[in-house]
Amino acid sequence: MASKSKVTISDVAQAAGVSNSAVSYALNDKPGVSESTREKVLKVAESMGWKPNSAAKALSDASTRTIGMVIVTDSRVFAVESYFMELLAGLGEELEYNDYSLLIRVVNNPDSAMRIHRNWIAAGSVDAMIVLNVEIGDSRIELYKQHPEVPVLAIADPSVTKGLPAITSDDTYGSRLIVDYLHELGHKHIARVAGPERYAHTFIRDRAFMAEASAMGMRCDSLHSDYSPEQGRDCTNRLLAFADRPTAIIYDNDVMAVEGLHVAQEQGLIVPDDLSIVSWDDSFACTATTPSITALWRDIPRLGSKAVPMLLKMINGEPVENIMESPYEMRQRGSTGAPNAVSDDE
């Protein structure tokens, strides 16, 4: 019982009657050992239940087979949850296939996050890092620019990563998809409840919405929020208070979209006749409401899967191309339709 699991390479070597290094070569499929001894070694190692010791390997060749990720949660904002889990699922499958693990730290403020990044870099705890939720002038980007020895992949638009490799979904395209969809329905005046201004992707979406709206001859108001349900309600109230109110509101997450729908209904508005509602990012919550909420779906797991080959290349020292994905789909549901007050233009 309890095979004390302390079988080392030397044990195997002794048992097989060969040298230490012969075993290492055999086990790692490297040249420098005859086919016959290789087979013998493999057999013995197998039967003794040898497994590589991760610490020793890491110390010896400075590789950990580990990818690091520090997640900053606002603790109150659970909107990121589903994004993160989907990403994790995509990453997990590919990483698993390549025998890599994820080293994760969850913290609630950016300073702790920076401390951990610094420690991991110095301690050599990971072979590569993934950086999420990049902000304008993100200090993590600066940090890694100073440490070219550790590969970093930013899940962010290349325009904000200062040359660091990046993979992202094309938010400009996504924004257009939504605006065009509403335009076709006949909307002339839309509004957007965006996420926090500091996030790069918020900025990119802001710009894309404005550009596409004006290209279509539409007006687009915009408010920034912290993704919370409270601000979802608040922003909706403010947008609806204007005499000249928008006929459609796009929310930067599902949580705020649901709250927005509720606010509109509480004010006696009919959705979608009086107001159309769209959520950026689909989730189960969007199907729970009445009417259900039209959403821009993204294949987030796919983003995760595609990130892995990039990471592996980077770890190998090979150059990588940035990836810009467009895994979108407008999921049309009951919360959107033609505005009922388009008479003034026809």
Place this chain on the structure above:
Amino acid sequence: MASKSKVTISDVAQAAGVSNSAVSYALNDKPGVSESTREKVLKVAESMGWKPNSAAKALSDASTRTIGMVIVTDSRVFAVESYFMELLAGLGEELEYNDYSLLIRVVNNPDSAMRIHRNWIAAGSVDAMIVLNVEIGDSRIELYKQHPEVPVLAIADPSVTKGLPAITSDDTYGSRLIVDYLHELGHKHIARVAGPERYAHTFIRDRAFMAEASAMGMRCDSLHSDYSPEQGRDCTNRLLAFADRPTAIIYDNDVMAVEGLHVAQEQGLIVPDDLSIVSWDDSFACTATTPSITALWRDIPRLGSKAVPMLLKMINGEPVENIMESPYEMRQRGSTGAPNAVSDDE
């Protein structure tokens, strides 16, 4: 630029003009070094930007400051997401405070999971493991019983962990809370759409529901599901098809509860008058529906926080007591009320 971050203990020793071991002692707050040299060493180490190399430390003292967790996702069932993220948040904060990280692997089938468990045990990749979603006769429990050298904490009822340390929320108590609540509302015939039978917690809830219902003189039907929206609909349809249908249905997750609500409404039933609906586990989706769904809330992050001290004790070789938490709260919302057909008893 690019401080090549390769400052070792010997570098510090040389710079400080002391020996290798003196530095180690000083840096680790251990006796065997004078106060003056300790100070000097600390100052030099700080100025040189020394950070411990994790691999070397791990190899030397067989500790990784890492807790492992293998998550098996059904990939289609995202219901676990929020549970998992909340747990992670709770764990993360405490672990961070104690300078531990989480090593995570996400896989989609139990066999890969077992492979990883075996590898991590043999490779000494972690100081301790957390095991989730324990099943009846779980092979992971068997595995760790054979490896007493690696500490494991099961997030499960102690009755199914065969002596391994466990922390859990008291699902028996939670079940009672729900049944009693419905009983007080006047329900006599309730039903339950449970999770998969293989999970230990499903079994425990099953038993608790039956016991409490019969203690209250109520009837309680029960169906098992896979947590998916489809089966949520399906089970609801089957329960409502009976001439003598229940006046309340409890679902083992929020996803099925939402689907159940929709099915009932599609059949023209008024919720809660014709049918009350309760969700085990609260989430944002429960507040998105009309009416919103009454849910049994659990403080899951707290469970995560409380798990950490147990893990640390176990790593230290100290004995631990199992923990049984009752962090529940019935969140009463619009989906529950008195049944409208209680006339036959009064």
Place this chain on the structure above:
DNA sequence: TTGTAAGCGTTATCAG
């Protein structure tokens, strides 16, 4: 109080 040196399990170099 200090320094020296052995060992942790691998990989990699360099003789044989």
Place this chain on the structure above:
DNA sequence: CTGATAACGCTTACAA
């Protein structure tokens, strides 16, 4: 093709 042997960076007896 094989087998000693020296790294890797740290901890920890043990000697001085």
